[in-house]
Amino acid sequence: MRIGLTGGIASGKSLVSSYLKDKGYPVVDADIIAKRVVEPASPALDQIKAVFGQGMIDESGQLDRKKLGSVIFSDQTKREQLNKIVHPFVRSEMKREADEYEQNGHKVIFLDIPLLIENKLEYLVDQTWVVYVDQPTQLNRLITRDQSSEEEALQRISAQQSLEQKKAFATIVIDNRESKEETYRQVDEAIRYTVS
Numbered sequence: 001m002r003i004g005l006t007g008g009i010a011s012g013k014s015l016v017s018s019y020l021k022d023k024g025y026p027v028v029d030a031d032i033i034a035k036r037v038v039e040p041a042s043p044a045l046d047q048i049k050a051v052f053g054q055g056m057i058d059e060s061g062q063l064d065r066k067k068l069g070s071v072i073f074s075d076q077t078k079r080e081q082l083n084k085i086v087h088p089f090v091r092s093e094m095k096r097e098a099d100e101y102e103q104n105g106h107k108v109i110f111l112d113i114p115l116l117i118e119n120k121l122e123y124l125v126d127q128t129w130v131v132y133v134d135q136p137t138q139l140n141r142l143i144t145r146d147q148s149s150e151e152e153a154l155q156r157i158s159a160q161q162s163l164e165q166k167k168a169f170a171t172i173v174i175d176n177r178e179s180k181e182e183t184y185r186q187v188d189e190a191i192r193y194t195v196s
């Protein structure tokens, strides 16, 4: 069984996926894969250079993530251009990793995919778990975690579909507004309900 874990930026997907990993479940992480597919000399990085310019690459040949982030989170057209380059590589790599876990005998695999609903990737999974918080909590946690301004944080939040809308697509909603322990309790319950 493949379970998609999604939510919004800073809604608590990493909190939940670390907990699942501690419990021994494999987690395929789209953010980690998205970083890997743009490593120096990758075809995705070459395409980013061609579209966004050499200025997006730092002296060591790595993608300048901060610079590209400030371009794409404030401009929807540029964001779509980047998505079109990176997402196909991320999708095929996610499938490959999930297949590999299955071949190695894992019966339950989680896929942590921030944009699962925006990109209509439900076909990749059997269930969708949405890690939910209200918007003021999301904004506060994002500003605290990334040391960003309110304006920057709001820009990033509005680059995604709202969590209120995402809840409608959920097989299970994990409400992460309260303590981490309360969230772990809900994850345990969701596992009991789904997996056993």
Ligand SMILES: CC(C)(COP(=O)(O)OP(=O)(O)OC[C@H]1O[C@@H](n2cnc3c(N)ncnc32)[C@H](O)[C@@H]1O)[C@@H](O)C(=O)NCCC(=O)NCCS
Pocket (backbone or CB within 6 Å): 008, 009, 010, 030, 031, 034, 064, 065, 066, 068, 069, 072, 079, 082, 083, 086, 090, 113, 114, 115, 156, 159, 160
């Ligand atoms: C623009 C980039 C270089 C900025 O890097 P940075 O290190 O600041 O952010 P990071 O990759 O850690 O992403 C943090 C969060 O931002 C959100 N986010 C990232 N990319 C996007 C996007 N294209 N659209 C909406 N939200 C996004 C996700 O919630 C993600 O968890 C990077 O986010 C990127 O390459 N994005 C395109 C790939 C992508 O869509 N990744 C998200 C899931 S596949």
Ligand SMILES: Nc1ncnc2c1ncn2[C@@H]1O[C@H](COP(=O)(O)OP(=O)(O)OP(=O)(O)O)[C@@H](O)[C@H]1O
Pocket (backbone or CB within 6 Å): 007, 008, 009, 010, 011, 012, 013, 014, 015, 016, 031, 114, 141, 142, 144, 145, 176, 177, 178, 179, 180, 181, 183
């Ligand atoms: N229940 C909670 N109580 C207090 N702080 C929390 C709680 N859940 C998460 N946080 C904090 O909020 C921030 C965002 O959580 P996390 O990094 O897990 O979100 P995320 O959904 O993985 O974000 P991203 O989409 O950016 O990868 C982190 O600093 C985390 O420590």
